[in-house]
Amino acid sequence: MEPLVIAIIIGYFALMVAIGWWAKRKTSSAKEFLVAGQTLGFLVMAIASFSSIQSGWGMVGSTGTTYDWGPQALIGSALFIPLGFAVAWFLLGTRLHRAARKHQIYSVPDLIKARYQSKSAHVTMSVAMLIGSISYMTAQVTATGVIISLLTGTSPATGAWIGSAIVAAYTVAGGMLAAVWTDLIQGLLMIVISVGLFFYAVNEAGGWRNMLDSIWQEDPTLLSADGSMPAVFIVGFAVMILFGAAGQPQLVTKFLMLKDEKELKWGAAVAGISYAVTTLFSLGVGLSMRAMTIQGRAEPLDNIDNTATVFLDAFTHPVVAGIALVGLLAAIMSSASSFITIGAASAVRDLTGSLGRVVRRELLWNRVASVGVVLAALLFALYLSQVIFLLGAIGWAAFGAAILGPLALGLFWRRATAVATTVTIVVSLLGNLVITVATSQGWLTLPDYFYLGGVVIAFSTVLFIALSYVTAKPADADKLAQLYEPDQSMAVAQPATAAVDR
Amino acid sequence: MKHDRTDALVLTIGGLFALLTIGMTFDIWQLAWLPIPILSVVMIALGCLDRYGRWGASLPPVLIFGVVLTSLFVWAGLVLFDSGRFGGLQSGVGVVYYVIWPFVTVFSGLLYAVVYARWLRHDVSR
Numbered sequence: 054m055e056p057l058v059i060a061i062i063i064g065y066f067a068l069m070v071a072i073g074w075w076a077k078r079k080t081s082s083a084k085e086f087l088v089a090g091q092t093l094g095f096l097v098m099a100i101a102s103f104s105s106i107q108s109g110w111g112m113v114g115s116t117g118t119t120y121d122w123g124p125q126a127l128i129g130s131a132l133f134i135p136l137g138f139a140v141a142w143f144l145l146g147t148r149l150h151r152a153a154r155k156h157q158i159y160s161v162p163d164l165i166k167a168r169y170q171s172k173s174a175h176v177t178m179s180v181a182m183l184i185g186s187i188s189y190m191t192a193q194v195t196a197t198g199v200i201i202s203l204l205t206g207t208s209p210a211t212g213a214w215i216g217s218a219i220v221a222a223y224t225v226a227g228g229m230l231a232a233v234w235t236d237l238i239q240g241l242l243m244i245v246i247s248v249g250l251f252f253y254a255v256n257e258a259g260g261w262r263n264m265l266d267s268i269w270q271e272d273p274t275l276l277s278a279d280g281s282m283p284a285v286f287i288v289g290f291a292v293m294i295l296f297g298a299a300g301q302p303q304l305v306t307k308f309l310m311l312k313d314e315k316e317l318k319w320g321a322a323v324a325g326i327s328y329a330v331t332t333l334f335s336l337g338v339g340l341s342m343r344a345m346t347i348q349g350r351a352e353p354l355d356n357i358d359n360t361a362t363v364f365l366d367a368f369t370h371p372v373v374a375g376i377a378l379v380g381l382l383a384a385i386m387s388s389a390s391s392f393i394t395i396g397a398a399s400a401v402r403d404l405t406g407s408l409g410r411v412v413r414r415e416l417l418w419n420r421v422a423s424v425g426v427v428l429a430a431l432l433f434a435l436y437l438s439q440v441i442f443l444l445g446a447i448g449w450a451a452f453g454a455a456i457l458g459p460l461a462l463g464l465f466w467r468r469a470t471a472v473a474t475t476v477t478i479v480v481s482l483l484g485n486l487v488i489t490v491a492t493s494q495g496w497l498t499l500p501d502y503f504y505l506g507g508v509v510i511a512f513s514t515v516l517f518i519a520l521s522y523v524t525a526k527p528a529d530a531d532k533l534a535q536l537y538e539p540d541q542s543m544a545v546a547q548p549a550t551a552a553v554d555r
Numbered sequence: 556m557k558h559d560r561t562d563a564l565v566l567t568i569g570g571l572f573a574l575l576t577i578g579m580t581f582d583i584w585q586l587a588w589l590p591i592p593i594l595s596v597v598m599i600a601l602g603c604l605d606r607y608g609r610w611g612a613s614l615p616p617v618l619i620f621g622v623v624l625t626s627l628f629v630w631a632g633l634v635l636f637d638s639g640r641f642g643g644l645q646s647g648v649g650v651v652y653y654v655i656w657p658f659v660t661v662f663s664g665l666l667y668a669v670v671y672a673r674w675l676r677h678d679v680s681r
Contacts, residue, residue, distance in 0.1 A: 124648050132656045136595055139663035143602025143670075147679045265643030277645040278635045288587040289579045295591065296598075314679040318671045322664025329660040465601055466565045468556065502582045511576040518569035527556060537606065 058375030062204055065379050069223050069386070072234050076227025083415040086228030087159040087398050088310045093233060095316040098307050099323035101233040101387075104240030105303040106134065106324075107331050108189075108388035109196030110449075112243070112381050115332075117357035119339025122282050123268065123275035126339070129282075129290025129504075131332040135325030137298030141461075142321035144299050148464040149308040150317065152536050158309055160395065161302045161456060162403035168463050168536050171471030172407060177478045179403035181455050182302060184482065186396030189448035190430035193389035198434065200382045203362050204375065210435055216382070217389075221427040224390045225420050232390035233310065239383030243331045246380035250369075251337035257368050258341035258348075267344040275343070282501075289504025297453025297510050299461045303391035331384075338364050394419075396426035450506030454481035457510060458517030466521070467530035473520035481513045560608050564601045568594065585632065592628045596621035603670055605678040613674040620666050627655045 080086050093101075111131065118126035152158060156167045162182055166175040197220070198213030205212065223231045258264040265276060274280035278287070298304065311317065342364050345351040351367060354360060361381065365374035400422040405412050412418055455478045463469035488505055491497035499505065571594040578586025596617065603613035627650070634646035641649025 124644060124652060128648070128651055132651065133591075133659065136659040136663045139659075139667050140595055140598050140602070142664075142667045143599045146602075146667075146671075147675050150679060262643050269640070269643070273638075273645070276643070276648060278647040278651075280645075283582070284584050284635065285579060285582050285587050288584065288591075292575055292579065292587070292591065295595070314676065317679075318668050318676070319664075321667040325660055325664040329656070461598075462565055462568070462601075465561050465604060468562065468565075500582065504579065508576060508579045511572045511579065514572045515569050515576060518565060518572075522566075525556065530556065 055371045055375065057372050058204070061372075061375055061379055065382075066219050068238065069219060069235050072238070073223025073226040073231040076223075076231035076234065080226075080228050080230055081416070083402065083419060084157070084159060085230060086416055086419050087394060087402070088306065089228075089230040089233050091153070091310055092230075092312050093307075093310045093316070094312065095318065095320050096323065097233055097237050098311055098316060099320040100240040100327060101236035102138070102304050102307045102320070103324040103327040103331075104236045104243060104384070104387040105232075105307075105391040106298070106301060106388075107240075107243060107328055107384055109193050109200075109381070109385035112331070112334060112384040113196055113199070113358060113361055115335040116339045116361040117354075117359070119335050120342050120354065120360040121357045123277075123280055123343070124336070124340065125278060125280055125282060125284075125287045127332060127336055128278075129287040130294060131328075131335065133291050133295040134298060134328050134332075137295040138325040138328065139321045140295070141299035141304055142317065144461040144464065145305060145308050146317045146320070147314070148537075149305070150311060150314050152464070153309045155537060159306075160309075160398040160403055161305055161460065162399060162407065164305075164460060165474065166407070168460070168469075168532065169471035169474055170532055170535075171474070174459070174471040174474040174478075175403070175407040177475045178455070178459070179399050179407045181451070181478050181482055182399035182403060183396055185302070185448055185452050185455075186392045186399060187426060187429045187433065188451070190389055190392045190396065190426060191433040192448065193385050193392070194427075194430045194434040196385045197382065197389070199358070199362070200378055200385065203366075204378050204382075213431060213434055216386070217427050217431055220386045220389045221393065221424060224393045225423045228419065228423075229306070229310065229391075229394045232387075232394055233307075235390060236387045239387040240327060242380050242383045243334075244327055246377050247331040247334035250377055251333035253369070253373075254337040254341040254364065258344040264340055264344040267347050268340070271347045285502040286504045289502075289507030291507070293450050293453060293504065293506035293510050296457060296514075297449050297506070300453035300456030300510075301449065302395050302452060302456065303388065305456065305460065306391070306395060334361075393423045393426050397422035400425065450509050451482055451485045453506075454485070454510045454513035458514045462514070462517070463533075464536075467533045468521050468525035469517075469533070470521045470524045470526075470529050472524045473517050476520055477513050477517040480516060481509060484509050484513070561601070561604060564597055564604075567597050568601070571597065584635070588632055588635075589628060592621070592624040596624065599666070603674065605674070611674045611677075613670045616666055616669050616673075620662060623658070623662075624655075627658060631655060 115130045162179040165178040194213050197216030198209035201212030201216045202209045255261050268275050278284050342360050346353050365377050397419045401418045459474035571590045574586050574590045631647050631650040637646050639646040642653050
């Protein structure tokens with residue numbers, strides 16, 4: 054390995070750990086650990102939002118599917134995310150800020166508790182957060198192992214342990230404060246690398262038009278809407294991504310971290326444009342690899358998840374490849390750090406709180422739980438063989454389906470009920486789980502146009518609205534008013550816990 | 556409880572998601588594709604409501620955005636399966652990549668900034 058590449062890797066890891074150490078000195082309570090002390094400005098919040106959404110699934114998985122399916126892959130997985138950010142800012146921005154000012158809200162289950170004042174809804178959402186966080190972390194750990202093994206020459210399992218140890222080190226130390234500031238660095242790194250490699254990759258394949266012509270002449274369906282995958286499958290994918298964005302906990306919690314309502318204004322624009330720029334990586338590298346395979350300049354790939362790494366290895370200078378791999382690692386680690394703290398919060402604060410237990414020394418136990426989340430994800434990652442893309446899709450769909458209705462619509466709709474919330478969360482999680490297992494085991498065969506994630510989100514939202522409409526009582530409208538009005542507010546967090554935190 | 560504007564918007568969202576579910580389940584691409592921009596704009600309109608259920612100054616930019624976005628989806632839908640090319644891609648894919656993607660990337664975030672400045676900030680600062 055080039056000495057410069059080794060220096061870059063060490064420098065990157067050292068910077069992340071240094072930020073973690075800096076954040077640790079500023080973290081002395083659960084509020085600072087879980088919502089960065091509510092001190093974020095719009096730029097940090099917006100870049101951290103996009104970089105925690107742009108995960109290993111987005112950068113590595115989408116590059117592979119673009120190689121395999123053509124441009125239609127990104128219509129499903131990426132192009133509508135900027136619109137999804139805007140929808141999320143509209144639905145969550147001002148309402149979450151108002152609610153967070155009235156209550157001690159540090160997590161999605163806290164919000165559910167404050168909104169519905171229901172133990173069953175609170176417990177169910179807490180369990181969903183814990184399971185979902187570990188599932189999402191598993192995908193990030195898997196991707197980390199692949200990238201670090203390529204950077205250092207170790208096995209993917211060893212790479213997974215090394216990467217997990219580093220992301221755990223700075224997240225356990227500095228919590229969400231470390232996560233968002235490392236997200237900022239990681240996000241900026243991803244933007245620079247994506248722009249540079251898009252132009253480099255397209256140029257390597259002969260320029261944009263020549264690249265597309267090569268693919269068109271070989272197989273026009275690769276550039277078509279109804280090509281490698283049926284059009285409705287791609288649209289279902291886009292539905293999941295667009296409308297599921299407002300249900301992603303790593304995005305929802307960012308709104309709870311803002312220091313001031315004025316910081317909302319430019320967030321959607323910055324996050325959306327940043328995400329679109331990093332989509333260029335998958336577009337350029339995925340299509341250029343396909344074109345160069347057709348041109349006979351690259352070998353056909355056995356595993357599409359290797360598209361980005363094979364491109365970097367075969368077509369770029371080792372130093373460029375090293376920097377780019379660090380950029381991919383940044384995409385993965387930025388999502389991982391958010392889910393470590395969200396998973397820890399769900400285990401320590403939400404689940405125990407929903408069961409009526411008060412956790413003393415909450416900060417300490419959040420740190421312990423963070424280690425637990427990483428270890429659980431490592432165990433899953435090393436013993437499951439599903440591809441990164443599939444794991445990521447399950448996490449996104451399950452979160453989107455469970456949170457979009459109960460939270461995003463529930464912040465506005467006085468008829469939204471706790472019963473509907475509980476049922477929707479259970480159906481979303483079990484629906485995803487049962488159908489995914491049934492199809493993977495061959496017990497159920499879905500039509501090739503059927504995209505489960507999109508259908509689950511759409512169906513779950515219909516279910517939530519219908520059940521709420523049927524079960525709503527006048528008291529439910531009062532609960533919505535109590536979420537925002539100071540004189541009717543209730544104690545959401547455990548005051549005793551806050552007092553003994555330090 | 557009497558029905559109000561929020562009820563109407565949420566029930567519309569439910570209806571549009573039901574159409575999406577039918578379209579995605581039974582392979583009817585029109586029902587899966589065309590509700591997307593309308594649903595996006597209805598959700599944005601819901602997000603524009605202040606604590607009293609008013610839209611105030613937010614409605615004109617949202618309506619303009621909605622009309623343009625829906626028109627672009629209709630355009631892409633009309634050429635989704637033809638054999639022509641647009642900028643090297645099949646026509647429908649070309650409309651999505653060269654027109655819809657830049658539009659939503661630039662203008663959806665900008666729409667939030669405009670609506671926030673004109674309307675939503677007053678609701679938060681109360």
